[in-house]
Amino acid sequence: MFDRLNEAMEHIERHVTGEIDVRVLARIAQTSEYHFRRLFSALAGMPLSEYIRRRRLTLAGGRVLSGEQSLLDIAVTYGYGSGEAFARAFRSMHGVGPADARRSGMVLRSQPRMTFHLTIEGSTPMDYRIVDKDAFRLLGHSTVVPIVHLGPNSAIDDFVSGIGADELARLEALSDQEPRGIVAAVESLDACREEGARVHYLHGVVSSAPTPQGASEWDMPASTWAVFAGEGKAPEAIQYLWRDVFTQWFPSNPYRSVPGPEILRTELSANRAEMSYELWIPVEHVE
Secondary structure, three states: OHHHHHHHHHHHHHOOOOOOOHHHHHHHOOOOHHHHHHHHHHHHOOOHHHHHHHHHHHHHHHHHHHOOOOHHHHHHHOOOOOHHHHHHHHHHHHOOOHHHHHHHOOOOOOOOOOOOOOOOOOOOOOOEEEEEEOOEEEEEEEEEEEOOOOOOOHHHHHHHHHHOHHHHHHHHOOOOOOOOOOEEEEEEOOOOOOOOOEEEEEEEEEOOOOOOOOOEEEEEOOEEEEEEEEEEEOOHHHHHHHHHHHHHHHHHOOEEEOOOOEEEEEEEOOOOOEEEEEEEEEEEEOO
């Protein structure tokens, strides 16, 4: 898997001044476009589009300092339609405009080429099961929230508090299939999953009951799910699990992620410092 990812990284370098088609990168990595974006984000810590942008501006920075081309020629080479657009992007990465950088020889920021290597991080087993589940419905209250990779998500906390204990109890009574009890479902608006990106969020239950008045309904098709269970410190345990699933489990197992909500069931300890959890991620088997 890592060899194929590195071939995709080499393709980016060969075409960094031209159009880079994510579908081509996914074919090189022998996976889907959706899974390639998710896997890259988890491994690299940034969206693919941001990595490509930084690589282009890194190489552009070298040309700016060399003084061998006009700033407009450099802008066009790296895909910017005007000198102004190039200057804004250059300043956002390097902290200085290209003209000032050329005049003063200032220090610029560099995004190194990425390569992926296997490291021995799998000493802790990950408990999972594969579930083929018929079509079902999620019933509850939904909103749009930002992604927070580490620590409390205040937008979710405020939203759930606003639902109220009585309404949550009414919903929980409707739970009649796995995953049981109150669950949180998250569906990305963008596969990159960068910090602050907006996602659809539903707090409710999996149920065959009629949709309660005022509640939202998400229809889920029949799917295969990878289900991960564990326990640890709240909320970091589940945030680390999400990371480890994409950086360790997927590269080591014959599955890839597919578009669709990811569903989380948690149970907090009495002091709310620890949690047990079950994370459901839609997947498909690959040869």
